[in-house]
Ligand code: SF4
Ligand code: SF4
């Protein structure tokens with residue numbers, strides 16, 4: 166059987182395909198079919214030729230096997246310094262071999278590559294910062310995922326994720342109606358406490374177009390209400406688009422370039438339609454990376470910049486605190502020791518380390534840095550889509566140990582984690598290792614700390 | 628033989644060395660693609676240049692980066708090795724006399740005792756790097772035969788050179804072998820890992836531009852390498 170019914174080289178563009186995949190609980194049949202999936206060597210060779218050019222070839226060739234990248238990788242450390250977890254080894258054993266064999270590889274090899282690309286690398290890009298030659302193994306693994314995807318070797322959840330983006334322009338099955346209804350529902354739900362609260366949909370020429378992670382409308386709608394409260398308190402003229410509201414990209418994790426393009430273009434279209442001054446992305450790391458940092462390239466924008474200036478939520482918060490749009494009640498600042506999870510996606514790969522510190526300066530009395538921190542921080546352990554992949558749960562859980570120990574060393578019991586993936590990983594690490602910590606996005610913390618203007622006081626306080 | 632090694636072969640090896648390196652550099656740059664690499668190389672030029680220069684500068688400074696500082700012993704070996712590898716042949720008196728004779732120009736020179744010290748330093752650094760390769764499991768696993776070959780090729784001109792200089796045994800033999808080793812090294816550089824002679828700069832500049840233009844360089848102070 167060269168192509169499976171569920172596991173194949175086709176992309177998921179129809180709802181029936183997606184439903185069939187979803188019905189296969191845990192991907193049992195999907196992975197079984199994967200064992201029989203043929204490798205299209207001709208196509209693979211062509212893909213390699215397109216993707217692996219002088220930059221990657223140079224990286225693979227000049228690597229002096231010095232091993233400096235070893236300790237930079239949290240997997241190496243978490244797996245008791247297993248030499249097989251050295252970034253250089255991991256990439257040479259996969260992409261390096263694939264290239265040497267010019268794509269002449271079998272099914273077992275492709276599965277090994279998939280297992281490495283997803284369970285031994287979260288594409289956190291830390292190792293690239295530690296290599297004298299600037300060899301960015303995490304980046305190569307991200308492209309490796311694309312090569313694997315083109316041959317149908319993708320974890321089940323990733324394949325589903327790409328289908329979601331292709332069909333719903335969101336990582337989950339949230340339709341335009343669901344989204345708009347959720348906005349209305351949340352505004353109503355919170356209106357009693359926050360008189361006049363609104364979530365304005367499709368307003369043109371607003372100062373801010375706010376965009377989210379589909380998990381928010383789907384599972385944590387209160388996050389949306391909290392965003393509305395903070396925008397309202399800050400007096401912002403803001404809106405959300407009815408379409409093009411989703412920032413995340415499981416397609417990026419999966420390596421489905423075409424779906425990445427479709428997804429970001431839906432957001433850029435919303436910018437064209439609504440002509441906001443700026444866009445603000447919710448507290449999500451990879452969403453910001455996908456739509457603001459990488460997105461313009463998928464969409465073919467030569468300047469490498471999104472159509473309108475786009476900022477991460479932490480940038481908006483820092484600005485609002487700096488300009489006094491949001492004022493913290495000094496008596497409500499966080500008194501206990503608190504630490505901050507630097508997301509690879511907007512700190513190391515987005516340059517927002519200082520912005521995060523600025524916020525902590527306003528809201529915390531006893532801020533404790535993790536060691537290492539900022540652009541040198543370790544991945545939380547759940548990056549690159551790993552949190553969501555059942556097949557690699559065990560490997561993920563081992564990787565979480567590094568973050569656990571980093572948090573423990575700070576002595577803080579509260580972790581501020583303005584990134585959905587990091588937030589999940591920290592939640593899971595508490596569940597598994599029970600170290601007695603709490604974790605939070607910024608929004609609920611801010612709401613508990615800000616001065617609320619008279620006209621907008623929750624009614625029970627009036 | 629002596630005439631051949633110092634004459635045509637020298638020309639050929641220097642020719643291959645320079646043309647090969649230029650070719651590698653051109654090949655590298657031509658292989659870049661803004662959309663595939665997702666770096667707007669030609670836009671935001673000042674950020675790109677700044678990113679590239681920072682990325683090269685900090686890594687050329689001994690202990691200039693976190694990675695160098697985390698590995699003090701290795702960093703020491705790498706820097707003294709490279710200083711010795713480059714300075715000794717370029718500034719050696721004998722080489723410069725030859726240069727003047729054959730090609731009509733020369734650089735300033737170092738004393739013989741300095742050259743001796745540098746030579747011993749290179750040999751010692753390479754011995755320690757080989758020991759490190761064997762001793763550290765994470766380095767041993769990724770090491771292959773090429774890595775040893777590179778070290779051997781790099782050290783051979785130094786060993787043969789010092790043997791010739793001190794006329795251990797047959798001077799003529801060591802001298803010719805020394806020149807052959809040097810020429811082999813020159814020819815090998817463009818075609819092997821040693822192409823990092825130029826590709827180090829290319830790769831560092833590329834990643835520097837990536838960080839400088841795209842990954843935060845336009846927002847923060849620039850990556851703290
Ligand atoms: S640090 Fe760089 S050169 Fe050294 S082994 Fe790792 S990838 Fe290769
Ligand atoms: S990108 Fe991160 S997870 Fe992947 S090999 Fe490098 S350090 Fe390890």
Ligand code: SF4
Nearest residue numbers: 508509544545548586
């Ligand atoms: S999940 Fe968080 S820490 Fe991990 S790679 Fe993503 S942003 Fe980085």
